[in-house]
Amino acid sequence: MKYMLLLHEPDTDWTAVGQEELDKALAEHAEFVQYLAARGRPFSGEALRPSCTATTLRPKGDDIIVTDGPFVELKEHIGGFYVIEADTLDEAIEVAKHVPIGSGVEIRPIWDA
Amino acid sequence: MSLEAAVAQAHRREWAAVLAATMRLTRDFEAAEDAVQEAFEAAMVAWRRDGVPPNPGGWLTTTAKRKALDRMRRADALARRLPLLVVPDDxxxxxxxxxxxxxxxxxxxxxxxxxxxxxxxxxxxxxxxxxxxxxxxxxxxxxxxxxxxxxxxxxxxxxxxxxxxxxxxxxxxxxxxxxxxxxxxxxxxxxxxxxxxxxxxPEPEVLGLLALIRLNEARAAARFSSDGKPVPLAAQDRSRWDRSAIAAALPLVRKALRGGGPYALQAAIAAVHAEAPAYADTDWPQILALYDELVTVYPSPTAALGRAVALSEVHGAAAGLAEADRLSAELGHYYLLPAARAEFLRALGRCDEAAEADRLAADLAPTTAEAEFFRARAVDSPTRP
Structure with missing residues (x-):
């Protein structure tokens, strides 16, 4: 089964943080990627630019309205995601415990193709 | 035993085992659930006709598996291969x-x-x-x-x-x-x-929980009066406690305490209460020591309040009141807090404040029976001469 791990984090502009903080965050993710690789677990993942760069479309009657900002305005946003393979939710939880955790990690099973 | 009673007993004792065995075949709990349900329906008919089998669980398992297989055959195009999957008796x-x-x-x-x-x-x-x-x-x-x-x-x-x-x-x-x-x-x-x-x-905490429930159940008959009103521990008729059930639960408590977990400690507290012939004989220092332990491993409103009551019994009502007041910031809306305060205040002769605390407990109480109890206590209690 495939699971998406949605990484919720305090909104951060990674272009504005100090080099040290950036290196630390990158190192944490490198460590997680190493953890996955060491176990031969297939995965993919991406980091997202901050929510101030987000654009949201909403239906309005027959129209679609384009608006600035994320779908929900919160203090935390989805900062990135991984897609992993796991046989059960317990396995997915075990993997997710190793994700560098910001505010929380949401585990979502992905529909089988 | 009547047919209905036999089926009811089999249901109580065997359901989980039959379902688990059927799930092994179906690999799907909803299909298994339906099959087990059908097996019990079939039992009502077959057992009436042929009598209750010597091993009801075995009969039900076999029948449930057959029902599950029937369904799978119906559903699956590879019907002829399915008999290969039948597992021998579990x-x-x-x-x-x-x-x-x-x-x-x-x-x-x-x-x-x-x-x-x-x-x-x-x-x-x-x-x-x-x-x-x-x-x-x-x-x-x-x-x-x-x-x-x-x-x-x-x-x-x-x-x-x-x-x-x-x-x-x-x-x-x-x-x-x-x-x-x-x-x-x-x-x-x-x-x-x-x-x-x-x-x-058989982990210690599992035994602790079993002991706790058994000890509470052994004393359940005395907890309410004949008209359904709650009776406080001090006023309970201990002749209505089930002494043999209490004795049977005590070895479980001893085993459970080796783990030192929250259920074991609560069971031990219940055991100390259950072993006292009368309220006045209660070993309060022992109970206080157990509560001290409990609030450490499992901080909870009920544990904190139980400890306040034990404190008042060991060190006096003023000590209990001071502890209850200390807890009021976090437990303000928990009805047993004002209820306990009322008892401490009454013991200290502060009857008007006690009545007020009882009224607050009545307002916060989750059941009408308890609300009535506190309201009655607020009215009945003597006012200061």
Whole structure:
């Protein structure tokens, strides 16, 4: 089964943080990627630019309205995601415990193709 | 034994084992659930005609598996291959393991607490949805929807049918479900469940929970008067306590205490109360020591308040009152806090304040019977001369 791990984090502009903080965050993710690789677990993942760069479309009657900002305005946003393979939710939880955790990690099973 | 009683008994004792064995065949709990339901319906007919079989559990398992196979044959185009999958009669160890898997699946932390309780009652105890709905005071369609949502999550999120590797991390969730079944007013089911878990997994905390429920049940008859009013511990008629049930639970408490967990400690406190011939004989220093331990391993409103009562018995009502006041910031809305304050204040002769605390307890009380009790106490209590 495939699971998406949605990484919720305090909104951060990674272009504005100090080099040290950036290196630390990158190192944490490198460590997680190493953890996955060491176990031969297939995965993919991406980091997202901050929510101030987000654009949201909403239906309005027959129209679609384009608006600035994320779908929900919160203090935390989805900062990135991984897609992993796991046989059960317990396995997915075990993997997710190793994700560098910001505010929380949401585990979502992905529909089988 | 009448036919109905025999089927009811088999339902109580065998449901989980039959379901677990059938799941081994179907690999799908909904198909298994339907098959087991059909097997029990078939039992009503067959046992009336042929008499109750010597091994009802075996009969039900065989029948449920056959029903499940019939369904699978009907559903599956590869019908002719299916007989190969029929497994020989399950040995008891495998069935035990499967019942445990069933329990851990139903009590998975990724399910909402109320869904865990409902699923456990449905799949492990075999309770009909209508009865579960009645127990939790919700309409039947609400409960049916809750069960459907939970089953959907198990299936689509991949909640596994296995016993977790890290038992210590997952056991508390199972025990919490059993305890909730108990507090929801289904003592028989809770005892059965606790007994089942204890027989499969004799960990100290499991024994502690079983002992706690048994000790509470042994004293349940004295807890309410004939007209349904709650009777405080000090006023309970201890001749109505079931002394043999209490004696039977004590060895469990001793075993449980080796783990030192919260259920074991609560059971030990219940045991000290249960062993006192009269309220005045209660070993309060012992109870206080157990509460000291309990609030450390399991900080909770009830534990903190129990400790305040023990403090007042050992060191006087003023000490109890001071502790209750200290707790009021975090437990302000917990009705037993003003109730306890009322008792401490009354013992100190501050009767007007006591009556006021009783009225507050009445306002916050979850049941009308308890509210009436506190209201009556507020009126009856002597005013200061």
């Amino acid at each position: 040995d008891p160890e495998v069935i035990q393991d499967h019942r445990l898997r069933l329990i851990f699946m139903c009590c998975h932390p990724a399910l909402a607490m109320n869904a865990r309780v409902a699923l456990t009652l449905r799949l492990v105890c075999g309770l009909p949805t209508s009865e579960i709905a009645h127990l939790f005071l919700v309409p039947q369609p609400t409960m049916a929807a809750r069960l459907t949502t939970a089953k959907k999550k198990i299936r689509s999120a991949g909640i596994p049918f296995h016993v977790p590797d890290d038992l210590t991390a997952r056991l508390p969730a199972v025990l919490a479900v059993v305890y909730l079944v108990y507090t929801a007013g289904s003592a028989d089911r809770a005892v059965e469940l606790a007994h089942l878990v204890a027989s499969l997994l």
